[in-house]
Amino acid sequence: MLAQLSQDDDVRLVAVRGGIGAVPGVRSAGVHAGIKLRKRDLAVIAFDQPQVCASVITTNEIKAAPVLVSAEHIAGDGVFRAIVCNSGCANACTGERGDRDARATARQAAALLKVSATSIIVASTGVIGVPLPMDRVQRGLERAIEQLESGVKSSNDAAEAIMTTDRVPKLAAYEFYIGEKKYVVGGIAKGSGMIAPNMATMLAFVATNLPMSADALQSELREAADATFNMISVDGCMSTNDALYAFAPAGEASPPAPFVRALHQVCSDLALAMVADGEGATKTLTVHVRGAKDVAQARTIGRAVINSNLVRTALYGEDPNWGRIIAAAGSVNAGLDPATWWLQLNGKTWVQPGAIEALSEAEAHSELELTDIVVDLHLGIGEARATAWGCDLSKDYVRINASYRT
């Protein structure tokens, strides 16, 4: 397992099955609409009560039609009733037709659910530059909406229906307590690399039954995403369709600590599941950057290390090339001090300040034979820290991405 975010407080969280389907008032379904040849390819997640919605979307200047249409809905009256997400087609770089198709999808789902079209979030993932087969989407929506159910099975079907090159569906849910009252945060996600123009994207949908305001949900989601989804990398590539949406019943209260912890934990579990399922990955890498002047510095340096092709190929080759780690850390001009940094490998002192090796090459090599590698990079500057998660760069990554057709 990847090393998790540290638990700073004693909030009681209980992991439960079912992902987003574990949240009371959420019903889901995942069907085969025929966008893909055989597998489930259309998910619907519906909320019994109106929801507020928060989002973190791709910063790519090329945004897919469903991302833009959903952003318009979020800027609207702020009432949400369902998510529709297909795999097999990204509906990106599809021009005016893409925009029409995304709106038609929302309209069709809304009509079937008897809600307004602007209360639907639409998302797509798959091949770029190819239009959605709208007749199949329509028929798929009819079947999916008939099958909507609460619970584990239907949530798992939905998680499967949004997969592209993922090997496993990704679900996470935690119960938390406000006084004696129990609430749930749950989510589903997909992503194992922006594999392709074609089978792209990280998508995640999270919900809770704890009421809160849209602003509060947005600010907590942003923070959770910055510490989790934005700290992982499979290949450093950003999709046209990346999106994370979170939902809660409308309420005034700003969220209490147990919700914040549970949201972080759900996002962290889903993000780490993506890394572990990274294309061609044979090992995972957790980089704790410690002793930084601030969190921004720690995050910048952590991301530079997990994004380095040289660090990632060394990891694949179990090659204890600590110079690649420190060269990657120094390459982003984040204020590394060449005199004070030191490294730990799997908890053991690896390189002391002044670049003095504390582990022999043989010792370091055998640490790297493990499947889950933890590097602590101490900057020796301040007190802040951050964690980044990545995976190795294998010949299989090249194979998967060079020949997606086969």
Added chain:
Amino acid sequence: MLAQLSQDDDVRLVAVRGGIGAVPGVRSAGVHAGIKLRKRDLAVIAFDQPQVCASVITTNEIKAAPVLVSAEHIAGDGVFRAIVCNSGCANACTGERGDRDARATARQAAALLKVSATSIIVASTGVIGVPLPMDRVQRGLERAIEQLESGVKSSNDAAEAIMTTDRVPKLAAYEFYIGEKKYVVGGIAKGSGMIAPNMATMLAFVATNLPMSADALQSELREAADATFNMISVDGCMSTNDALYAFAPAGEASPPAPFVRALHQVCSDLALAMVADGEGATKTLTVHVRGAKDVAQARTIGRAVINSNLVRTALYGEDPNWGRIIAAAGSVNAGLDPATWWLQLNGKTWVQPGAIEALSEAEAHSELELTDIVVDLHLGIGEARATAWGCDLSKDYVRINASYRT
């Protein structure tokens, strides 16, 4: 061959053999000092007359000792007489000892050449974290300085002596004319990826016999580097030892156009030789970004495309995934307009504005079967343009970098 910088003017340049050794007043040597097991590993390039020196060095916060010592010399009295460069050892992350060794190398070479220690530029490339074997460096310097000669053979020896994973030595030289008088710009370089903490680095040494001021040389070198060395990428990784040094006899004149063209051409030839020799490369990629609002935008977008692992694996797989190109271009927030871009592949219209494919998948695939691929990305915004050069990401890149020991 990679597509070259376009020739905007009618300056007459004549390619000549010998690299830096083609420049009158330059003598060079490359010997086996024993830092490596068998191959040449120590180069000396000496100038008959005092020179001014310009430099462009790594922006990595972790800089190797020879980079720092040379920067100190450049900040000094501004008189240069020789370059000493070893391969097989980067003298990086070697603490105080690294600093002492870099200074001792300069001192020993200076004593043998009967010049001042601060007139020596030192450079190293190879394994990080391992100290220089100074006894071997000393004996190697004695032999190299005895063997100093002008001309092609000794310059080729020097170019070989600075190689790490390079498959071929890299030399370029051009004659240019100021009125009837003939001058030369010549250079040697090494680099085929920042392969390793261990066998790292791009290094290039360029000289001319046209006198000019240090400031003029610095400003021309910076411009040439920005358009050439800074527009190539093998793996997006920046070394601790990267350095480009240029030398000229002291003079007052600001450089005339023929020199500027010749300097660009030498830098361009050396940079493209690195890309063509990129680790594991089976194909080269030239990306012309056109119709940009300014050169900075065109360069940022060009670099994003050649650095994308997804573009590079698609190239390796001859997979006409234009969505990967446009997604990479959009990921850097440089102001791409989603409505106006269009693409050419090897000079043929590939994707028209509005993401309309003009080549069939089969047609595009057969274009990608060539070894040298040229993509023109038209932004449809302004008049500026830039060119970036890269190579594909193959299974061999992973093999080379995962198991550098074997």
